[in-house]
Amino acid sequence: MTPPLYIALRFLRHRRRSFILSLSGVVFGVAIFICTQAQTQGFAQNFIDSTLGSNGALLLRSRFQSATTGLLVPPKNVRNPNQPRRHSIDGITNASEIMRISRQFADVAACSAVLRGTVSARAGFDNATVDLFGIDAVSHLQTTNLAQQITSGDLDDFRNNPNAVIIGSRLAEAMQVVPGDAVQLLSPGGEYRRFTIAATARSGVGVVDSVRVYCHVRVAQTLLRKPFPASMIVYKLRDPERAPAVARAFEDLFQHDAQSWQDREEANLQLFVTVRVSAAITVSLIILLAGFGIFNVLTMSVLSKIKEIAILRSMGYRARDISAIFLWQGAMIAAAGSVIGCLAGAAFTWGVSKIPIQVRGLLYANHFLVTWDWHHYLWATVLAIVAVFIASYVPARRAAQLAPVATLRGSSA
Amino acid sequence: MLMNAEVSLSCEGIERFLGEDDSRVHALRGVSLQLERGTVHAVVGPSGCGKSTLLYILGLLDHADSGWVTIENEAVSHLVDDALARKRNELLGFIFQFHFLLEDFTAQENVMIPMRRLAVLSEEQMLERSAHLLDAVGLGSKLKRPSRHLSGGEQQRVAVARALANNPSVILADEPTGNLDSANSRRAFELLQRIVQEERKALLLVTHNPEIAEACDWIHEMQDGRIVESHSRGHRISVRAGA
Numbered sequence: 001m002t003p004p005l006y007i008a009l010r011f012l013r014h015r016r017r018s019f020i021l022s023l024s025g026v027v028f029g030v031a032i033f034i035c036t037q038a039q040t041q042g043f044a045q046n047f048i049d050s051t052l053g054s055n056g057a058l059l060l061r062s063r064f065q066s067a068t069t070g071l072l073v074p075p076k077n078v079r080n081p082n083q084p085r086r087h088s089i090d091g092i093t094n095a096s097e098i099m100r101i102s103r104q105f106a107d108v109a110a111c112s113a114v115l116r117g118t119v120s121a122r123a124g125f126d127n128a129t130v131d132l133f134g135i136d137a138v139s140h141l142q143t144t145n146l147a148q149q150i151t152s153g154d155l156d157d158f159r160n161n162p163n164a165v166i167i168g169s170r171l172a173e174a175m176q177v178v179p180g181d182a183v184q185l186l187s188p189g190g191e192y193r194r195f196t197i198a199a200t201a202r203s204g205v206g207v208v209d210s211v212r213v214y215c216h217v218r219v220a221q222t223l224l225r226k227p228f229p230a231s232m233i234v235y236k237l238r239d240p241e242r243a244p245a246v247a248r249a250f251e252d253l254f255q256h257d258a259q260s261w262q263d264r265e266e267a268n269l270q271l272f273v274t275v276r277v278s279a280a281i282t283v284s285l286i287i288l289l290a291g292f293g294i295f296n297v298l299t300m301s302v303l304s305k306i307k308e309i310a311i312l313r314s315m316g317y318r319a320r321d322i323s324a325i326f327l328w329q330g331a332m333i334a335a336a337g338s339v340i341g342c343l344a345g346a347a348f349t350w351g352v353s354k355i356p357i358q359v360r361g362l363l364y365a366n367h368f369l370v371t372w373d374w375h376h377y378l379w380a381t382v383l384a385i386v387a388v389f390i391a392s393y394v395p396a397r398r399a400a401q402l403a404p405v406a407t408l409r410g411s412s413a
Numbered sequence: 414m415l416m417n418a419e420v421s422l423s424c425e426g427i428e429r430f431l432g433e434d435d436s437r438v439h440a441l442r443g444v445s446l447q448l449e450r451g452t453v454h455a456v457v458g459p460s461g462c463g464k465s466t467l468l469y470i471l472g473l474l475d476h477a478d479s480g481w482v483t484i485e486n487e488a489v490s491h492l493v494d495d496a497l498a499r500k501r502n503e504l505l506g507f508i509f510q511f512h513f514l515l516e517d518f519t520a521q522e523n524v525m526i527p528m529r530r531l532a533v534l535s536e537e538q539m540l541e542r543s544a545h546l547l548d549a550v551g552l553g554s555k556l557k558r559p560s561r562h563l564s565g566g567e568q569q570r571v572a573v574a575r576a577l578a579n580n581p582s583v584i585l586a587d588e589p590t591g592n593l594d595s596a597n598s599r600r601a602f603e604l605l606q607r608i609v610q611e612e613r614k615a616l617l618l619v620t621h622n623p624e625i626a627e628a629c630d631w632i633h634e635m636q637d638g639r640i641v642e643s644h645s646r647g648h649r650i651s652v653r654a655g656a
């Protein structure tokens with residue numbers, strides 16, 4: 001143990017009250033930082049999980065016209081924001097071939113072709129416009145979380161019945177139907193077809209749950225009468241973060257428009273980032289306040305130890321030993337504050353996750369959502385250490401610069 | 414000034430100005446001194462004549478505006494702050510009028526503070542040496558007592574033990590017995606005197622107490638920043654210092 005550390009420990013022991021005061025500031029700042037980050041990221045992560053679970057990480061959609069005309073679009077994928085996007089034609093003609101090739105990509109975990117269209121639905125006296133997804137049950141269940149999203153009814157009833165549908169939970173509420181009920185879908189041709197509701201599904205994403213209806217792809221083909229077998233291919237990626245890169249690669253390779261989830265949910269993601277940044281700013285202010293507290297406490301500590309500083313200097317302690325004493329005090333406050341703060345932050349986070357709250361809209365939740373991410377703890381600790389170091393640097397320097405003679409003269413006059 | 418193995422501390426032509434502009438004071442006007450091993454020197458003089466100022470310069474806590482100081486035949490005036498701190502730690506011991514102990518530390522911990530900085534002894538050796546030093550000043554039974562719970566006389570004896578902690582060659586004391594009663598003053602002084610003679614250290618002490626001054630080997634009388642008279646105890650013959 002170096003002499004400055006030893007002396008710092010002894011000084012702290014006898015200024016316990018102010019030590020605890022400055023400690024509580026750091027603890028509070030660290031804990032609140034962790035807790036708010038856990039929450040804001042919790043909601044964002046839930047939203048991301050939900051959107052990935054219901055719409056996949058990547059969507060391949062309309063085909064570029066360039067492949068056939070070959071004149072208007074340069075062969076390389078040049079994106080000029082001033083020019084309108086390339087012309088493209090709805091639908092995917094060679095879906096099974098594209099899926100076969102794309103399954104060979106290491107990034108791709110699963111994919112599923114979807115024939116999609118808008119139709120009117122009728123159940124009793126309730127009407128609604130719905131977003132019909134014609135799916136192949138096996139591949140779609142591999143690609144999305146649809147199996148986990150079932151809130152009532154039975155997936156097997158859907159699998160085994162060509163005239164069964166799964167409908168979004170909010171849509172079911174709005175049309176007042178439950179599994180087992182019948183629903184009629186109006187084809188563009190003008191005739192109604194009768195379906196049995198096998199199950200209801202809740203993805204958590206409000207806009208999905210209030211309009212979506214899943215049916216078998218063959219049924220969708222006859223009902224929608226599209227000129228192509230698939231309107232899009234949904235991809236599940238092993239690492240969703242790679243979606244933009246994969247999207248670019250697929251656009252080049254398949255000459256179809258590919259959209260990553262980051263692109264698709266840009267507006268919502270921005271909202272979450274804004275909330276997170278504003279929470280971080282608020283917490284930084286708390287930590288700044290804690291820093292001021294420590295600055296004050298250490299400055300007072302230096303002032304109250306002027307005599308001791310002079311005597312230590314006269315006994316041969318160097319200026320940097322003196323500043324080390326006060327930096328050590330700050331370091332101990334930072335260390336203890338970070339450890340206790342991290343524990344308190346985890347406790348707060350746990351407590352917050354138990355608070356009931358009804359969210360129905362952008363996402364679905366019955367209580368506060370939190371994430372457990374060690375990065376938050378690391379960042380909180382780094383922030384605390386930096387703040388405390390800055391706060392203790394000035395008093396420590398001041399202590400080191402105190403001329404011992406001035407103190408000795410003053411006291412012996 | 415000749416190089417002399419018997420001289421622990423010397424200074425020559427020390428000048429010091431204190432204060433700024435209007436309130437500028439010529440506190441020391443050319444002071445020269447030599448402290449030999451095993452001798453006790455007293456500096457006496459009226460208040461404000463510059464005694465403490467001289468002591469701080471000799472103790473390397475303050476710098477002279479001109480003149481030079483040598484310790485153990487090494488000139489130290491040019492040294493940087495860290496090197497001066499090292500000299501203070503290794504070669505000098507201070508005793509101040511108001512004891513200046515670290516209040517929350519025990520008597521023994523106070524004595525160990527300079528040893529910790531020196532970092533030569535192990536923790537056990539420091540404990541042993543500090544106990545021995547405190548025993549020598551008659552505080553063997555009060556090692557673990559917080560220094561603020563010691564009497565004035567006891568505190569001053571702790572300060573004496575602490576000044577000896579790193580076995581310095583020079584001890585500088587500014588009115589070490591200033592606020593002690595006469596019995597305690599004499600006791601503290603005799604203790605210092607005995608240690609200095611036995612261990613062949615040099616002691617310079619500032620005092621207002623004529624009884625103590627008379628008991629020193631040399632008395633230097635100061636006035637207006639100069640040593641106006643130096644005489645030794647044995648001869649009692651006045652030596653006019655160069656005015």
Ligand SMILES: Nc1ncnc2c1ncn2[C@@H]1O[C@H](COP(=O)(O)OP(=O)(O)OP(=O)(O)O)[C@@H](O)[C@H]1O
Nearest residue numbers: 409431432438440459460461462463464465466467
């Ligand atoms: N910081 C300062 N600025 C200006 N003048 C000072 C300062 N410190 C001391 N002095 C002056 O320098 C002179 C010498 O002061 P010093 O403390 O050395 O006196 P002293 O002999 O120790 O007196 P005393 O016996 O009262 O302790 C005094 O006239 C004092 O007023």
Ligand SMILES: [Mg+2]
Nearest residue numbers: 412464465466
């Ligand atoms: Mg004085």
